[in-house]
Amino acid sequence: MDSVTKTKSPYSELFSLPGAKGFCLSAAIARLPVAMMGLGIVLALNHIYNNWTSAGLMSAVFTFSAAVVTPFYARLFDRFGQRKVGLVVLSVQAVAMLAFAFGAMHRISIGLLFILAVLMGLTQFAFGALVRTRWAWALAPQGARGEELLNTAYALESGVDECVFILGPILSAWLATSVNPVAQLFVPVAALLLGGLAFFSLRSTEPPAITEVSQEQLGQAGRVTNSPVDQGGVVKPGAHQGRYKAKSALSFPAVFLLFIIFIVFNMSFSAVDVTVTALTKQMGKEGIVGLQLSLIAVGSLCGALIFGSLKLKGSRWRYLLRYLILLTIGYVGFRLTMNNLVLLGMVELVTGLCVSPIYATGNLIVRGTVDSSSLTEGLSWLNTGSSIGTSLGSTLAGVALDAFGPPGAMMIPWIVTACSVPLALLGWAVSRKRDKKTNQL
Structure with a gap:
């Protein structure tokens, strides 16, 4: 029996958990709008107004509006529970998205459409953070093995x-x-x-709500008498309400630095999307833009599957630094091969191998930094950073396209990713210094 357990795939172990298949699949479907709306807005607005700057700016406004409120929703999910908050926000979000879609279809004024884009963005929350929190909750009872499988789970979600x-x-x-x-x-x-309604209907895998208790309920030395979190910071299986107010995840230096890094390097992805869209249109091959853009994601999926099967050794910051450097080199290849879509596609596939490991590593750093009661918020700050970066990237790319054309806009991805490398190096240095102090104690 032991030999069978040892040879069992970590992915098989994950999906043997009760309810895991359901919440993983439903969350994947619910995340499809994230992948469609950015490019969808650009394509719709460029068709209506024939202006890349307006199209890129509106996509950026939507994404930035979503980024502003994501941490706020995350704290609500941690505080009151995923289902209770999610069903309400999900309904409002659907109405807002339909209002924007009908407005675009009837070609209302661009000013009013911008207002609808903002309102639509303000209803967005991060399904990725919710499902990753569920994985952490589901794996918590397994102790050390659960921590190992969490690496696989986060890599899996990056692959999804x-x-x-x-x-x-x-x-x-x-x-x-x-x-x-x-x-x-x-x-x-x-x-x-x-996807959303199916996800929130799965109550057996929903983490418990964490509520604030009064000072009178606090024990000596500030301990909580009915905390659902053990001394290791892991939520106890079967725990219910009753916890002191959690520390904001962004107050942790590591999370704040990751937030900045995710803003900077995520500018590259939307810049690539907008630039490749304009490039294929210029070449008269606009119909293959979706396929062309998906190639980097195919490579990233392969990278996620490989990364999820690895046993990480040493600082997670070192892995983050390594993959950001490789991503920068890959983007230089984008600029050099952009005039040949076949060569560009090959470079996209190889470069994509680095993408999912970056996200998975960032999530693991957050998981090892924040308290479990703030995990959804911590993970959401990375989503927020990604969204802010995406909005800035699409705006820059739109302006660059109108001013310099695709060659100038394709410079943006490698420049912004290169700027994130020193920040990751700083995080690694601080992490090593902290680890040395810990070992000396």
Whole structure:
């Protein structure tokens, strides 16, 4: 029996957990709008106004609005529970997305459409953070083995993200070019409702709500008498309400630094999306833009599967630094091969191998830094950083396209990713210094 257990795939172990298949699949479907809306807005707005700057700016406004509120929703999820908060926000989000889609379809004024884009963004929350919190909750009872499997779970979710981002742009581009220029704004609503409602219906895997207790309920030395978290910071299986107010995840230096890093390097992805969209249109091959953009996600999916099977040794910051350097080199290859879509696609596949490990490593750093009662918020700050970076990247790329064309815009990805490398190096240095002090105690 022991030999069978030892040879069992870590992915098989994950999906043997009760309810794991259900919440993983439903969350994947619910994340499809994230992969479709950014490019969908660009395609719809460029068709209506024939202006890349307006299209990129509106996509950025939507993404930035979502980024602003993501941590706020995350704290609500941690405080009151995923289902209780999620069903309300999900309903409002669907209405807001439909309002924007109908507004674009009827070609309302661009000013009003910008307002609807902001309102739509303000209803967005991070399903990725919710499902990663569920993995941490489900694996907590397994102790050390659970911590090992958490690496696999986070790599798996990064791979799921890439599957979503493979399908999303292809579906958006196909709907916009073959069905209707705004059809790609309606399909995400259906995916959101289907996946979201299924996810929130799975109550057996929902982490417990964490509520604030009064000072009178605190024990001596500030201890909580009915804390659902053990001394190791792991939520106890079967625990319920009753915890002191959690420390904000962003107050941890490591989380704050990761937040900045994720803003900077995520500017590259939206810049690539907008630039490749303009490049294929310029070449008269606009119909393959979705396929072209999905190639980096295919590589990232492969990278996630490989990374999830590894046993990490040493500082997670070292892995983050390594993959950011490789990603920068890959983006230089984008600029050199952009005039040949076949060569560009090959470089995208190879470069994509680095993408999922970056996200998985960042999530692992957060998981090892914050208290379990703030885990959803901590993970959401990375989503927020990604969203802010995405909005800035699409805006920069739109301006660069109108001013310099695709060659100038394709410079943005490698420049911004290179800027994130010194920040990761700083995080690694601080981490090593802290570890040395810990070992000396």
